[in-house]
Amino acid sequence: MKRPLFYSKILLFGEYGIIKDSKGLAIPYNFYNGALKMPDQTDESKQAEAKKSNQALAQFAIHLEKLSSENPEVVTFDIEQLKKDISNGMYFDSSIPQGYGVGSSGALVAAIYDQYAHNKITVLENLTREKLLQLKNIFGKMESFFHGTSSGLDPLNSYLSLPILINSKDNIEPTGIPSQTVNGKGAVFLLDSGVVGETAPMVRVFMENMKNEAFQSMLKTQFIKYTDACIDDFLKGNVKSLFKNVKKLSKVVLNNFKPMIPSEFHALWKKGIDTGDYFLKLCGSGGGGYMLGFTEDIEKAKKTLEGHKIEVVYQF
Numbered sequence: 347m348k349r350p351l352f353y354s355k356i357l358l359f360g361e362y363g364i365i366k367d368s369k370g371l372a373i374p375y376n377f378y379n380g381a382l383k384m385p386d387q388t389d390e391s392k393q394a395e396a397k398k399s400n401q402a403l404a405q406f407a408i409h410l411e412k413l414s415s416e417n418p419e420v421v422t423f424d425i426e427q428l429k430k431d432i433s434n435g436m437y438f439d440s441s442i443p444q445g446y447g448v449g450s451s452g453a454l455v456a457a458i459y460d461q462y463a464h465n466k467i468t469v470l471e472n473l474t475r476e477k478l479l480q481l482k483n484i485f486g487k488m489e490s491f492f493h494g495t496s497s498g499l500d501p502l503n504s505y506l507s508l509p510i511l512i513n514s515k516d517n518i519e520p521t522g523i524p525s526q527t528v529n530g531k532g533a534v535f536l537l538d539s540g541v542v543g544e545t546a547p548m549v550r551v552f553m554e555n556m557k558n559e560a561f562q563s564m565l566k567t568q569f570i571k572y573t574d575a576c577i578d579d580f581l582k583g584n585v586k587s588l589f590k591n592v593k594k595l596s597k598v599v600l601n602n603f604k605p606m607i608p609s610e611f612h613a614l615w616k617k618g619i620d621t622g623d624y625f626l627k628l629c630g631s632g633g634g635g636y637m638l639g640f641t642e643d644i645e646k647a648k649k650t651l652e653g654h655k656i657e658v659v660y661q662f
Contacts, residue, residue, distance in 0.1 A: 350460065352453040354378035354442045355503040356659060358534070358638070359577050359595075360512060361447075361628045362552050362603070364497060368570035369577045370512035372503045373523060375659060380440030380453045382461060384431070392439070399437035407432055409491040410458070421484045423462045445542035447630020451492040452500025455485055459505065469506055478518050481505065493545045511577070524583040532585060532662030533644040536629065536636040538655035539608045543634030551605050552631075561602065568598045585642075585662050589625070592640045596625040606632030614651070623650045 353374045360370025385396060407428050414422040438457065442450040459466060463484075467477050485505070486498030502518075503510050511521035555561045572595040579588035600607065600615050606628055607615060615637075618624040624641040639656070641647035648656060 349382045349457070351379040351381045352456045352460075352504045353507055355449040355452060355500055356536075356638070357447075357499070357630060358580065359573050359627075361630055361632070363565070363570050363573045364499070364512055364515075365549075365552070366556075366565060366570065367514050369514075369574045370499070371509065371521070371523075371577045371580065372499055372512070373509045373660075374503055374507045375448060377657065377659075378440075378442040378448060380438050380442055380450070380457065382431075382436055382457050383439045385435035385437070396435070396437040396439070399439075400432060400435055403432050403437065406454075406458070406491055410462075410488065413487055417487065420487060421459075422464045423458075424464065425462075428458070428462045443635070445544060446538075446635035447543060447628075447632070448536075448636060449500040449504055449630075451489055452485075452502075453504045455488045455501035456505035459484065459488065459501070473506070473520065475517070475519065478502070478520075479516060482518060493549070495549065511581070521581065523581065526661045528661070530661035531644065532589075532642045533640075533647075533658050534660040535639045535641065535644065535647070536657040536659055537626065537639050537651065538636060538657075539611060539634050540655075541608055541634035543630070543632055545631040545633075548606055548631040548633045564598070564602055569595070569602070572598060589640065589642055592625045592627070593619060593622075596627055599627055603628065603632065607637075608634055611637065614654075617650070621650065623647050 353376050355372050356375045358371045358373055360368055364370040410423050411425045414425060438454045440450060440453060442448060442453055444450045467481050471477065482498040482502050485501035486496045489496035489498060489501055499510065499512065506520065508520040509523045510518055512518050572591050575591040576588060576595060579591055596619055615626045618626050624639045624647040627638050629636040629638040639647065644658060
């Protein structure tokens, strides 16, 4: 039986800020995806990977069983069927890179919920704000197995496969984003750091920094301010204003989120701000994985960033 595909996501704006109620904007990124599969659908080259994934699913199932028994009012799963499928070798076949900030665990969580949750909220329903928050809450509890804590946004994005606007913790809605300009000169791109980032340690660094009043103040008066402005500009298609605000945001991140930026990229980050060829920001929690870039001239940015792996995700 062919199971549905679940896609990766990109949090365009809002990383860390959404922990403190800033706005956020997440979009599905269809370049990467994953699906639950049985071993009879596995080609030989993937067998080791499939086995590893199957073992991880067995651990995840224990978490879900606990979740079902401790929070039956939130969500319950067909644990018996899940365990049976896992013992028959089921695994998550995914092209989504792990530790890259594009939602690898989110897609898995969405796939498991879709297949095994009782009374699941489906994508075809009229998705009221209450239902979205309910889904986000369920996904947060499921995904906490991987990150310690989770907002539930990555799985929500993957499950719905729609852009999601986060207005605040309790106010989220699907949103439309301006259609892309084919062969547009301006672009949003992913820049590969070449190292895997881990979410939990980065979040710990952030929470530690939050104990500092100056950091708190910066977050409110600069980071959240520019994040919210970028989202408004992006959704309204105000490209000129967007780049002004992205530049400010890029500066704030470089000055205040250094541990989240791999050290070998500090100079490259600054170079973008100084030349105006591109502006970088975090993609997810940072510490490695992808960084997000914004440029008004993608060809120019590619030249400046020669030798680095770039993937264009959106064109203006």
